[in-house]
Amino acid sequence: MRLEAHRKQNRVLTYAGRAAKAAVFFVINYAIFFFAPSSFFSTTGLLTSEIEATISSYFLVIASLTALNILLKDNVIGLASSVCLGLVQALYIYVITDGGVLTISLSGLALTLKFKMLLYLMMAIPAVNMLKQISDYLSRSSTQPIEMVEVEG
Amino acid sequence: MAGVAEVEQPLISKGFRLLTAGLGITLLLTLAAIAYSFYEDLAYFFQGLGVSEGLPQISINGTHLTVSGLTLANRGVYPLSVALRSDVKIGDADLGSAETGEIVVPPSMRKQIDLTLPINFSKAYTDYNLLKTVLFNATAATFEMKVDFGLQPFIGASFEGGFSGRIGAALEGLTFRLRSVEQLNETHVRADVEMKFTNASPLVVNGLLHASLTSTRQKNLQHTAPPIEVFAQPSQRYVGQLSFTLPKEELEGEMWYVLELKFDTLGHTYEWKAGFRV
Numbered sequence: 001m002r003l004e005a006h007r008k009q010n011r012v013l014t015y016a017g018r019a020a021k022a023a024v025f026f027v028i029n030y031a032i033f034f035f036a037p038s039s040f041f042s043t044t045g046l047l048t049s050e051i052e053a054t055i056s057s058y059f060l061v062i063a064s065l066t067a068l069n070i071l072l073k074d075n076v077i078g079l080a081s082s083v084c085l086g087l088v089q090a091l092y093i094y095v096i097t098d099g100g101v102l103t104i105s106l107s108g109l110a111l112t113l114k115f116k117m118l119l120y121l122m123m124a125i126p127a128v129n130m131l132k133q134i135s136d137y138l139s140r141s142s143t144q145p146i147e148m149v150e151v152e153g
Numbered sequence: 154m155a156g157v158a159e160v161e162q163p164l165i166s167k168g169f170r171l172l173t174a175g176l177g178i179t180l181l182l183t184l185a186a187i188a189y190s191f192y193e194d195l196a197y198f199f200q201g202l203g204v205s206e207g208l209p210q211i212s213i214n215g216t217h218l219t220v221s222g223l224t225l226a227n228r229g230v231y232p233l234s235v236a237l238r239s240d241v242k243i244g245d246a247d248l249g250s251a252e253t254g255e256i257v258v259p260p261s262m263r264k265q266i267d268l269t270l271p272i273n274f275s276k277a278y279t280d281y282n283l284l285k286t287v288l289f290n291a292t293a294a295t296f297e298m299k300v301d302f303g304l305q306p307f308i309g310a311s312f313e314g315g316f317s318g319r320i321g322a323a324l325e326g327l328t329f330r331l332r333s334v335e336q337l338n339e340t341h342v343r344a345d346v347e348m349k350f351t352n353a354s355p356l357v358v359n360g361l362l363h364a365s366l367t368s369t370r371q372k373n374l375q376h377t378a379p380p381i382e383v384f385a386q387p388s389q390r391y392v393g394q395l396s397f398t399l400p401k402e403e404l405e406g407e408m409w410y411v412l413e414l415k416f417d418t419l420g421h422t423y424e425w426k427a428g429f430r431v
Contacts, residue, residue: 109313109314110313110314111310111311111313112310112311112313113308113309113310114308114309114310114311115308115309117308118180118183118184118187118308121176121179121180121183122180124176125173125176125177125180128169128172128173128176129169129173131169132166132169132170132173135163135165135166135169136166139163139165139166
């Protein structure tokens with residue numbers, strides 16, 4: 001009975017910790033995937049309703065997948081969400097930067113920025129993170145943690 | 154006391170973590186260095202364009218357009234690569250283009266860039282409407298410039314912009330005036346009409362001018378002068394003379410006289426009317 005209660009308490013604590021981590025990651029995701037691109041596009045005058053919608057929808061997907069990944073990291077849904085998260089983040093970076101080519105108009109001058117190398121570097125981070133999650137899950141499933149319970153005499 | 158014994162992270166997981174961190178740090182440092190270099194270089198570039206002595210000088214002679222005095226300094230931390238490409242147009246006619254190829258400016262160095270464009274005026278000469286415009290009116294020559302700008306090897310940028318420059322008319326300030334009247338016989342006089350203009354265009358004016366004077370006494374009567382050859386290099390002032398043999402009474406009284414002119418040049422004939430007052 002006590003063991004069951006202890007397990008429940010542990011689970012609650014675990015999920016509370018994960019929820020807090022998810023909240024922190026929500027803020028980080030907001031800064032990276034919503035605030036920074038929105039500010040950049042609005043400063044350069046490139047913010048259109050289409051780009052705004054793209055940023056918002058990708059941000060919502062990224063935030064949801066991050067929350068799922070953190071909350072359910074021990075099971076297969078967590079793994080699936082982390083793989084999807086990596087893919088969505090990489091795709092988002094590619095889509096939002098238009099494949100590494102941005103054109104800005106500056107008082108009669110058209111400025112075209114090409115940054116393919118930087119783009120690949122930016123896309124590599126979620127891709128490597130995705131591989132890490134897969135590797136972590138696979139190694140976890142082959143090496144299950146041992147639960148130790150102290151038995152009162 | 155109960156607990157879960159943590160399983161030590163496998164080596165591969167640590168490796169991935171290290172790789173992610175390394176990539177993140179590289180990205181941040183690269184972005185910071187690029188932002189710094191870009192800010193420094195762009196600030197210099199626009200500062201240079203903002204002051205008159207930083208502006209490149211553009212000059213046109215008969216066959217070439219030269220852009221000179223464009224100095225670029227790399228104040229960033231990455232090598233700066235610049236390639237200039239420019240096109241010159243009058244109206245819709247493309248007169249020429251040129252490019253410098255890639256010029257690499259190492260950090261803390263400056264380079265002066267000159268660009269010379271060969272200009273092919275044959276398109277302007279063969280287009281009737283364009284040549285007519287150029288002959289009689291000031292036109293705008295568009296100079297479009299593309300600057301490929303790169304902070305090697307991470308970022309490439311290209312500026313595209315253009316400006317228009319005024320090109321004067323080929324027959325700028327074209328005027329006619331009665332220079333002298335000489336008695337030829339009892340019934341006729343020879344009237345010399347001076348024609349002058351300045352060729353303010355970069356085109357060479359070369360053609361045959363036919364002129365006839367409309368009679369003020371008799372309807373539908375034209376007095377024709379022998380055609381004269383008109384030749385003027387760019388920036389040259391031209392003074393020519395049309396000689397009319399007229400009945401004595403034609404030039405009696407102060408009034409405006411109308412000249413009908415036909416200019417044959419490069420296979421086209423341009424017709425117009427001009428006047429002079431006696």
